[in-house]
Amino acid sequence: MIENRPGLNLLAHLTLMLGVVVVALPVWVAFVASTHTATDFMSGTIPMWPGPHLLENYGRMLDSGVSTSGMPPVGTMMLNSLIMALLIACGKIAISITSAFAIVYFRFPLRRMAFWCIFITLMLPVEVRIVPTFQVVADLGMLNSYAGLSVPLIASATATFLFRQVFLTIPDELTEAARIDGAGPMKFFRDILLPLSRTNIAALFVILFIYGWNQYLWPLLITTSSDYYTIVAGIKRMADAVDGLPQWHLVMATAMLAMLPPVAVVIGMQRLFVKGLVETEK
Template sequence: MVENRPLLNLLSHLVLIAGVVVVAFPVYVAIIASTRGPTDFMSGLIPLLPGPHTLDNYRRIMFSGVSTSGAPPIALMMTNSLVMALAIAIGKIAISLISAFAIVYFRFPFRQLAFWTIFITLMLPVEVRIVPTFKVVADLGMLNSYAGLSIPLIASATATFLFRQFFLTVPDELTEAARVDGAGPLKFFRDILLPLSRTNIAALFVILFIYGWNQYLWPLLVTTDPGYYTVVMGIKRMAEVADAIPQWNLVMATVVLAMLPPVVVVVVMQRFFVKGLVESEK
């Protein structure tokens, strides 16, 4: 039984409020900076109130870009990031569902070896295998393309493991009932397993979408054409310009816009995300 202690409750709320302030204050500063002029942050003092240049800054960064950074308008970069994030999230979920279904419901030689081989790849992140992966992508002519941005990042041992663990919790009686009713493997997968997995799929989609949206190193390697730059690459280029002072108001406007798609995905799918992470009984 949890005791009602007013002092402890007050302390808990103060700690939570302090945590929110620490996390939210940099976001607030970025929003304020995106409404200011290019010289407002050069004095060393941080303005804490909005400025009069909001529409001008966002209009310029969306459709004109920053000539000194070599990056295209952010509308194009956000489109590239969106395509990449959706391709990675949907591709990872689709391949992981199919591979987990095969490992759990089909009896074939070296089935467990195949699973553990996939699982071991968790120890090989993109940074470790990036050179041979780049060589393969270059040889296949996929540089400066959406395929080159997304396909090498689609395989996911984590999602395969999670779906496998969930499929193992599905009662054998359900499988036998589907077999008695004449349902083949694909029908069983489509009509029974997929509906049961929707909360897990939603939770993984949120995680994988943010993973794909925040990619920096891989897009930096496989894209030399500005038409395929992602928004994270654009922020980096805008913040580190040569022979010029960074226009922090435009950089922060880009940062604010880059935050919006992940925030929208999390807010829209929050209920499914939490349910998919904590639900134990199907």
């Protein structure tokens, strides 16, 4: 029986409200900063209410960018980040789900060792192997390209492990029934496993899309042409003004625009995302 304790309910709600304020306050400050001019931040006090330059600042970033920093318009950088995030998310899911399918449903020598070799790569993220990875990408001529931005980040041991656990929960009777009906491996994979894994794929897509969108170090390292700047690396370049003070109002406007696609993906796929994380039975 769940007891109704008004005091505890009030405390829980106050704690949640405090958490929302702590999380939302930096976002609010960034939004307010994006609606003012650069001189409003030279007085030593930070405005807490929006200013009159919202349309001017956002329109400038979307239209022409910051020419003094060599930055392209925000739309170009957001398109590059979108392509990179989609390639990483879709590539990780495609490779992980097929490798998990092979490990679970095919019997071949050293099958378990193959899985653990994949899993051990968790100890080698791109930051650890960034020098040899950069050398390989440079030797293959993939600098300043979408392939160079996404291919080194596609392999995912975590997604392979999650899909393996999902496939292990599927009853063996379903596999036997498909075999009796004459379904081959790929038909079983396409008609049975993929529909059963739909919510897990959606949950992983949200996580991996945000992972790809927020990539900072790798795009900053391999892109020297402004045609391939991503939005996160672009914010860093805007903040590192060489010939003058950073235009923080424009940096904050870019940061607010950079938040929109991940937020849209999370909101649009919220139901499948939550279901994919909490679902335990097929």
